[in-house]
Amino acid sequence: MCDNHQKPITATDTPAFFAIDNYGFPEAGEHPADPPNYYPPYFTSERFKKLGYHVEELRGGFYWVTSGGYDAAFVVTEDGVIAIDAPPTLGENMLAAIEDVTDKPVTHVIYSHWHSDHIGAASVFGPGVQIVAHAITKELLERFPDPNRPVPTLTFDTDYTLTVGGVTLELSYKGENHCPGNIFIYAPAQKVLTVIDIISPGSATFMHCDASQNITGWYQAQEQLLKFDFDFLVAGHHMRYGTPETVKASIEYFADVLDGAQAAVDRFSRSDALIGILDGAGWDKVFVGTENWINSMANYATRYVLEKRTSNGQLWSERLAGVTTQTKYHAYTVLESIRLERPRPNYRLRGENPPPFLT
Structure with a gap:
């Protein structure tokens, strides 16, 4: 698990490629217990x-x-x-x-x-x-x-x-x-x-x-x-049933998931990061490279959420049950939502920025 005192990662201070870093996918015995107040x-x-x-x-x-x-x-x-x-x-x-x-x-x-x-x-x-x-x-x-x-x-x-x-x-x-x-x-x-x-x-x-x-x-x-x-x-x-406070906590958590996913998409959609991931897989293994790319983004966003101190100073694993098992799935889904449902920042201009496998 993460060092609780490590500062949250950002889009500018992490390695370009850590697809092999399985962060957020620990073994069962490594997960913390659910918060004690979760079970009424x-x-x-x-x-x-x-x-x-x-x-x-x-x-x-x-x-x-x-x-x-x-x-x-x-x-x-x-x-x-x-x-x-x-x-x-x-x-x-x-x-x-x-x-x-x-x-x-x-x-x-x-x-x-x-x-x-x-x-x-x-x-x-x-x-x-x-x-x-x-x-x-x-x-x-x-x-x-x-x-x-x-x-x-x-x-x-x-x-x-x-x-x-x-x-x-x-x-x-x-x-x-x-x-x-x-x-x-x-x-x-x-x-x-x-x-x-x-x-x-x-x-x-x-x-x-x-x-x-x-x-x-x-x-x-x-x-x-x-x-x-x-x-x-x-x-x-x-x-349990919910209250306005539990709703606000969930909104804060998923805002962090969105922030982490957006940072991941921004970071790993850069040409240098993408080319590095594809090179690592081999150019004759396009789908392996694609999986590594998605995994890199999901791991990045997962680490962002699990290491982040929340508004009350706790980690999310100390506030909500299931954070260490579910965040990686949310991260994947939200980053795909960013890519598919939300506005794109730009598009390829005619004759510019050809796909790297054509260069």
């Missing part, structure tokens, strides 16, 4: 070990349900229950959690997005419920039918207000982020926001920016979270 008390309780789920009221009849890896939610109203998502890892335990607090039936189900790891058990609610989702989610589920993910019965394009039994939920779509159709679900009276797969409170999030499709939109969604007046965030994953 329920995780080691006998009840959780026996039942496999935890349910907790956040405020005003709005409940958070977790399997310790996947999260969902439900709201108890005067006329019935509104469920939000149904991860297969919860499955029928979602029904058990609801039955723990009310005998009212589930009348409505909201799909956050179409991915089966979050709604792949929606059939447990039966055929009589109204299913609310974005229009894109319905289109995708019609295109790729799944009996465990019934097709939505009510859709919207931009905004929709769902009021059931005196409870209001405000649904909005701000464009593609984690995937097309991924929506914001806000309970203004309870100040609970549900947005899935944008951050994972207390952790570095699952690899490749939580397997997101539009990384620029995904970054934008992080900032959009803070535009809501919320006290609790249901985020879809891991050990």
Whole structure:
């Protein structure tokens, strides 16, 4: 692991080529333990070990349900229950959690997005419920039918207000982020926001920016979270619900990932660095050289993040769980986002700067 007192690297003070430096890919025993506050008390309780789920009221009849890896939610109203998502890892335990607090039936189900790891058990609610989702989610589920993910019965394009039994939920779509159709679900009276797969409170999030499709939109969604007046965030994953502070920590972490990735792209896209990497692989092994080039950038960005002192003076591995295993995947995904989704600084002029293998 890194020297904790080493100053963060920059684009101007590191070697041009360290593809063979496997920084950020340590053996399992070399990883530090997760921050102790990452694991809440329920995780080691006998009840959780026996039942496999935890349910907790956040405020005003709005409940958070977790399997310790996947999260969902439900709201108890005067006329019935509104469920939000149904991860297969919860499955029928979602029904058990609801039955723990009310005998009212589930009348409505909201799909956050179409991915089966979050709604792949929606059939447990039966055929009589109204299913609310974005229009894109319905289109995708019609295109790729799944009996465990019934097709939505009510859709919207931009905004929709769902009021059931005196409870209001405000649904909005701000464009593609984690995937097309991924929506914001806000309970203004309870100040609970549900947005899935944008951050994972207390952790570095699952690899490749939580397997997101539009990384620029995904970054934008992080900032959009803070535009809501919320006290609790249901985020879809891991050990705990979120707060504004955990959102801010995640935003800071991924800002560092972006900074490191941008510095890596800038550094290793220079002709001298690129030629050095290709020469090292051999000109008859173009794809080996390409892999070395990408690995060089990913390792550079990973080292930048893992060695950087954060805003409170700690390393990221001391603040968020999973940093030493997930950062390298985020670094690759973000640097590819820079190359593919963000503006290019220039382009080749006619007759100038030919590719090095043509010189």
